[in-house]
Amino acid sequence: MAFLELKNVNKIFGPHFVLKDINLSIEKGEFVAIVGFSGAGKTTLINLIAGLLRPDSGTVTLNDLEITAPGPDRGIVFQNYSLLPWLSVYENIYLAVDQVFRNWAPAKKQQHAEKYIAMVNLSPAREKRPHELSGGMRQRVSVARALAMEPQILLLDEPLFALDALTRATLQDELSRIWDENKKTVVLITNDPDEGIYLADRIIPLTAGPSATLGPSFKVEIPRPRDRKAINHDPHFKEIRRDVIEFMLNSKHQRRPSITKRLVLPDIEPEDLRHPKPMAGRSLPKRRSEIKEETVEVE
Amino acid sequence: MSYVELSNLTKIYPTSKGPAVIVKDFNLRIAKGEFVTLIGHSGCGKSTVLSMLAGLNDITGGGIILAGKELDGPGPDRGVVFQSPCLLPWITAFENVMLGIDQVFYTAGKQERREIAEYYLTVVGLGDAMHKKPAQLSQGMRQRVGIARAFALHPKMLLLDEPFGMLDSLTRYELQQVLIQLWRKNKITALMVTHDVDEALFLSDRVVCMTNGPEAEVGEILDVNFQRPRERKAVMEHPDYYKLREHLITFLEERAHKPLPARTSNAGPLPAPAAPKQPEPSHASPSQTKRETVNA
Numbered sequence: 001m002a003f004l005e006l007k008n009v010n011k012i013f014g015p016h017f018v019l020k021d022i023n024l025s026i027e028k029g030e031f032v033a034i035v036g037f038s039g040a041g042k043t044t045l046i047n048l049i050a051g052l053l054r055p056d057s058g059t060v061t062l063n064d065l066e067i068t069a070p071g072p073d074r075g076i077v078f079q080n081y082s083l084l085p086w087l088s089v090y091e092n093i094y095l096a097v098d099q100v101f102r103n104w105a106p107a108k109k110q111q112h113a114e115k116y117i118a119m120v121n122l123s124p125a126r127e128k129r130p131h132e133l134s135g136g137m138r139q140r141v142s143v144a145r146a147l148a149m150e151p152q153i154l155l156l157d158e159p160l161f162a163l164d165a166l167t168r169a170t171l172q173d174e175l176s177r178i179w180d181e182n183k184k185t186v187v188l189i190t191n192d193p194d195e196g197i198y199l200a201d202r203i204i205p206l207t208a209g210p211s212a213t214l215g216p217s218f219k220v221e222i223p224r225p226r227d228r229k230a231i232n233h234d235p236h237f238k239e240i241r242r243d244v245i246e247f248m249l250n251s252k253h254q255r256r257p258s259i260t261k262r263l264v265l266p267d268i269e270p271e272d273l274r275h276p277k278p279m280a281g282r283s284l285p286k287r288r289s290e291i292k293e294e295t296v297e298v299e
Numbered sequence: 300m301s302y303v304e305l306s307n308l309t310k311i312y313p314t315s316k317g318p319a320v321i322v323k324d325f326n327l328r329i330a331k332g333e334f335v336t337l338i339g340h341s342g343c344g345k346s347t348v349l350s351m352l353a354g355l356n357d358i359t360g361g362g363i364i365l366a367g368k369e370l371d372g373p374g375p376d377r378g379v380v381f382q383s384p385c386l387l388p389w390i391t392a393f394e395n396v397m398l399g400i401d402q403v404f405y406t407a408g409k410q411e412r413r414e415i416a417e418y419y420l421t422v423v424g425l426g427d428a429m430h431k432k433p434a435q436l437s438q439g440m441r442q443r444v445g446i447a448r449a450f451a452l453h454p455k456m457l458l459l460d461e462p463f464g465m466l467d468s469l470t471r472y473e474l475q476q477v478l479i480q481l482w483r484k485n486k487i488t489a490l491m492v493t494h495d496v497d498e499a500l501f502l503s504d505r506v507v508c509m510t511n512g513p514e515a516e517v518g519e520i521l522d523v524n525f526q527r528p529r530e531r532k533a534v535m536e537h538p539d540y541y542k543l544r545e546h547l548i549t550f551l552e553e554r555a556h557k558p559l560p561a562r563t564s565n566a567g568p569l570p571a572p573a574a575p576k577q578p579e580p581s582h583a584s585p586s587q588t589k590r591e592t593v594n595a
């Protein structure tokens with residue numbers, strides 16, 4: 001049996017299936033990216049693995065043990081960082097270490113926290129509070145906190161979505177380096193196929209909801225360390241990228257009922273508002289004298 | 300003469316430390332029906348150029364000519380799509396679009412004006428949702444309203460300021476498709492600002508790379524000659540696509556590692572975590588420190 005296993009998992013909110021027939025097996029040390037649209041149920045999926053939600057049917061097992069509640073064996077990095085605002089970088093991380101390794105000597109806990117702060121290159125900012133940090137730095141704290149608990153599996157829930165393109169690229173590089181150093185099992189949830197392909201061993205699309213389910217899994221066989229520029233030459237990269245994007249976009253279109261509607265676009269020209277409107281009488285609109293009539297597919 | 304001409308466009312803000320030159324001698328000519336994209340980093344001044352073209356920002360030096368007339372202030376002859384669509388929350392999507400139409404097509408009858416709004420809202424995929432208020436629409440749907448609103452006025456020029464920057468990547472792909480389909484029908488001259496390389500390549504005829512500010516100007520211009528009408532799949536399979544993509548990524552990356560001077564970097568409300576100010580930056584490698592400054 002695989003390290004992390006989801007079997008026929010269904011999750012229902014109210015009358016709707018959010019997730020339907022989710023089957024997923026992840027091996028130890030594997031980096032898997034799950035890519036999907038906003039609102040498709042990606043976060044629900046990660047919450048099921050985290051134990052923050054229970055499935056309505058089916059099972060979620062880690063190391064052959066069923067997941068029934070959250071625990072320190074699964075480290076989570078949330079999109080909104082979830083740091084305690086009144087604690088410094090160091091204190092935020094120490095808090096997690098202190099909870100998980102209760103019987104360690106204080107000096108050891110301290111050393112352990114420092115090690116992970118250094119891993120995400122935040123040692124110069126260790127005394128700062130979250131509000132003194134940029135978004136990218138906050139997310140690094142969040143990553144360090146999750147890793148410091150030495151979880152068996154790291155769950156990343158769109159960790160880089162709130163960041164600008166440049167910071168996102170820098171943090172992707174950093175995640176990639178950290179993963180190379182630790183070889184932890186990672187599940188990354190993202191809406192960006194490029195991010196998934198760049199970081200993961202395997203990328204799996206989640207179809208557009210409701211009743212979202214996992215699509216075929218694409219193996220990313222690009223040697224590491226990966227270079228953002230060089231992979232543009234890699235035919236394998238181009239192929240996966242095309243297939244994943246196409247699968248995602250198609251999964252959405254299939255769900256839309258489409259009706260056709262006849263629409264008329266009047267052929268009138270806009271008026272120049274810099275000229276004063278005529279005081280008396282109504283002038284007529286300028287016409288291009290071609291009535292555009294077309295049928296449009298309505299989604 | 301070109302349809303749109305930006306000549307020696309300059310923007311200077313007075314500051315307590317003396318004048319800050321954001322954009323200097325920016326020259327660009329755009330042909331009628333051309334789709335041009337400005338690409339560059341946050342804070343490089345690309346949005347400043349766009350907002351001067353929109354008439355929303357005063358021009359310090361130089362000038363802009365659109366269809367033979369020098370621009371002076373904002374007007375409905377330029378349709379703007381903002382990053383966040385700025386819809387009035389108390390009226391429906393339809394009424395939001397009607398606001399501009401009522402102004403610009405005041406000579407037309409009510410029925411015809413409504414038809415224009417219905418047409419554009421339907422074409423952008425809001426046939427069923429046009430009578431909802433913005434709060435009932437998703438972020439992507441709101442941006443569709445923003446696109447419909449801009450096209451409905453039949454502007455001479457379309458200005459797009461990171462139109463899909465706030466959307467997730469997949470929704471972004473969908474809306475690019477919506478935009479390109481509408482644009483294909485009307486061939487409105489367009490200028491877009493973005494830092495998404497794929498978006499720039501898929502939509503534009505030319506990509507203008509801007510150098511980093513201050514004193515930002517045109518760095519280099521890339522011709523994008525994929526056949527139109529474009530289909531994403533065909534574009535992505537074009538032998539030149541990944542060459543151009545790599546070229547643009549390299550351009551942006553090279554610029555990324557040059558720290559921006561504090562004056563022009565548009566740091567948010569957060570204080571810049573400038574590593575050099577730290578008493579003991581010993582744990583960070585030099586290259587890391589440098590990157591941090593950019594991240595701020």
